[in-house]
Amino acid sequence: MTKTGKQPAETAVEQNVYKIFPNDLNSKHTVFGGLVMGLCDRTALIVAERHSGRSCVTVAVDSLTFLAPAHTGETLVVKASVNRSWRSSMEIGVHVAAENSFQGDRRHVVSAYLTFVALDDDGKPTEVPPVLPKTAVEHRRFVAADERRAARLAIGRP
Numbered sequence: 001m002t003k004t005g006k007q008p009a010e011t012a013v014e015q016n017v018y019k020i021f022p023n024d025l026n027s028k029h030t031v032f033g034g035l036v037m038g039l040c041d042r043t044a045l046i047v048a049e050r051h052s053g054r055s056c057v058t059v060a061v062d063s064l065t066f067l068a069p070a071h072t073g074e075t076l077v078v079k080a081s082v083n084r085s086w087r088s089s090m091e092i093g094v095h096v097a098a099e100n101s102f103q104g105d106r107r108h109v110v111s112a113y114l115t116f117v118a119l120d121d122d123g124k125p126t127e128v129p130p131v132l133p134k135t136a137v138e139h140r141r142f143v144a145a146d147e148r149r150a151a152r153l154a155i156g157r158p
């Protein structure tokens with residue numbers, strides 16, 4: 001049975017905020033990368049669950065790029081939305097900014113693409129709804145996601 005499609009805007013996380021404190025830092029006194037990666041994974045998972053209505057697991061993470069460091073006292077602002085879905089998998093794009101919450105200015109610090117698989121009650125991959133892009137940005141992401149998937153699957157699994 002084909003499931004009803006959803007527009008990315010319907011399931012996006014607009015703003016997941018995380019205030020940085022000293023215990024979040026690495027030895028260079030900037031934010032520990034693993035914390036940011038975890039934040040990306042958790043935020044993207046919410047989008048995957050909203051889109052599929054199922055429990056989901058991360059199957060692949062690609063193009064996770066640290067563009068700039070973030071510092072204590074700043075706020076990480078994470079946005080995530082689904083770019084495209086296939087049979088049981090979905091690509092979620094994540095954007096992280098570091099915000100000076102006193103002045104309101106933001107710096108782009110991380111971008112990432114994560115692929116999730118929706119699971120049925122037996123833990124097997126199960127069908128997910130199609131993504132229905134409506135805006136120009138959603139269309140651009142929808143097309144680019146298919147190209148990334150081809151590259152991802154070409155690398156394959158061990």
Ligand SMILES: CC(C)(COP(=O)(O)OP(=O)(O)OC[C@H]1O[C@@H](n2cnc3c(N)ncnc32)[C@H](O)[C@@H]1OP(=O)(O)O)[C@@H](O)C(=O)NCCC(=O)NCCS
Pocket residue numbers: 056057058059060085086087088089090115117124125152153156157
């Ligand atoms: C995700 C998992 C259930 C897939 O199981 P599987 O037996 O390989 O299932 P399939 O071969 O049917 O693949 C399922 C989907 O994953 C996709 N997939 C598999 N490997 C992939 C990869 N490296 N990159 C992108 N997609 C991938 C397949 O293309 C397929 O997508 P589709 O149904 O949309 O076409 C299994 O690999 C797993 O449990 N992995 C561990 C997940 C995990 O523990 N994550 C970390 C904690 S959340």
